[in-house]
Amino acid sequence: MYGYPKLLEKLIEELSKLPTIGPKSAERMALYLLRTDAQQAKSLAEAVVNAREHTRKCKVCNYFAEDEICPICQERPRRDKVICVVEDPQDVIAIERTGRFKGVYHVLWGKLSPLEGTGPDDLPLKKLLSRIQEEKIGEIIIATSSGREGETTAQYLRQLLKPLNVKMTRIARGMPMGSTIGYIDQATISEALEGRREVSA
Numbered sequence: 001m002y003g004y005p006k007l008l009e010k011l012i013e014e015l016s017k018l019p020t021i022g023p024k025s026a027e028r029m030a031l032y033l034l035r036t037d038a039q040q041a042k043s044l045a046e047a048v049v050n051a052r053e054h055t056r057k058c059k060v061c062n063y064f065a066e067d068e069i070c071p072i073c074q075e076r077p078r079r080d081k082v083i084c085v086v087e088d089p090q091d092v093i094a095i096e097r098t099g100r101f102k103g104v105y106h107v108l109w110g111k112l113s114p115l116e117g118t119g120p121d122d123l124p125l126k127k128l129l130s131r132i133q134e135e136k137i138g139e140i141i142i143a144t145s146s147g148r149e150g151e152t153t154a155q156y157l158r159q160l161l162k163p164l165n166v167k168m169t170r171i172a173r174g175m176p177m178g179s180t181i182g183y184i185d186q187a188t189i190s191e192a193l194e195g196r197r198e199v200s201a
Contacts, residue, residue, distance in 0.1 A: 008034065060131070062107040062124055063092050072096075072104060076135075079104050083131065084141040085157060087111050087150065091143065103141070106131065111144055111153040123153075125160060132164055139167040169198050 003009065008030060016026035033041050057063070058070035065071075072079075072092070082103030086092060092105050108123045131137065142157050144150040154170060161168055 057107075057109075061105050062109060062127075063105055064089055076104060081136060081138045082141060083128070083135075083137050083139075084143050085128065086143045087145060087153070095143070103139075108144075108153070111149045112156055113149045120156065120160075125157075129160070129164070132161070132166055137166060139169060142168060142170045167198065 004012070011030045011033070012023070012026045015021055015029050016023050018026075021029070033044070054066055055064055056066070056068075058065040058073055059068050060073040061070060063070045063072060080103050083106050084095065084101060084103055085106045085108065086095070087108050087110060089107055089109075092107060095101050095105075106124070106128050108125075110118055110123060112118060112120065112123070132140065140157075140161060142154045144153045144157075158168055
C-alpha cells in the first residue's frame with residue numbers, strides 16, 4: 001500500500017506541528033500548496049524565513065521588532081508614563097486596536113506556571129523593575145489573563161512592585177473568567193482598561 005512521497009509526508013508532518021492544526025488540516029494545507037502557483041508557494045516560504053530571521057524582541061519592552069527598538073517604544077515621548085504588563089505579543093495588538101491606551105507595554109512572554117516549570121526567573125521581571133525606575137513610570141497596569149496562572153502572576157507582580165511605591169491597577173470588568181486578552185473583542189478590552197482598579201500587594 002502506497003502513501004504520499006517522502007517530501008510531501010515531511011511537509012504534512014511539519015504543518016501538523018502548528019498550533020490548532022491536526023493531521024487532516026495539515027494534509028489539506030500541504031496539498032493546496034502543491035496545487036497552487038509555484039510563485040505563491042515560494043512567497044509563503046520566503047515570508048516565513050524572513051519573519052523568523054529578521055524579527056526579534058524589542059530590547060526595551062520585549063514586543064516584536066525588526067530593529068533593536070519596536071515602533072511603540074520609538075513613540076515613547078508621545079505616550080504617557082504608564083506601562084501595561086501583558087503575557088504575550090498578541091495581547092499588545094489586541095489592546096492597540098482599541099485605540100484607547102496611550103502608554104507603553106512590557107511583554108512577559110508567558111506567565112508563572114509551576115506545573116510547566118515557569119518561575120519568576122523565566123520572565124523578564126528584572127527588566128520591568130529597571131524600566132519603572134529609569135523611565136519614572138507613574139502607573140503599572142497588570143493585564144495578565146484572568147485564569148489561575150494569570151492571577152498568580154498578577155499577585156506576584158503586586159508583591160514585587162510594592163517596594164517601588166508605584167501606582168498599580170488591574171484590568172477589571174468585562175473580562176470573562178479564564179480569558180486571554182489576545183482573543184477578546186476590542187469593546188470588551190476597552191471596557192476592561194477603563195474600569196481598571198487600583199490594587200495593593
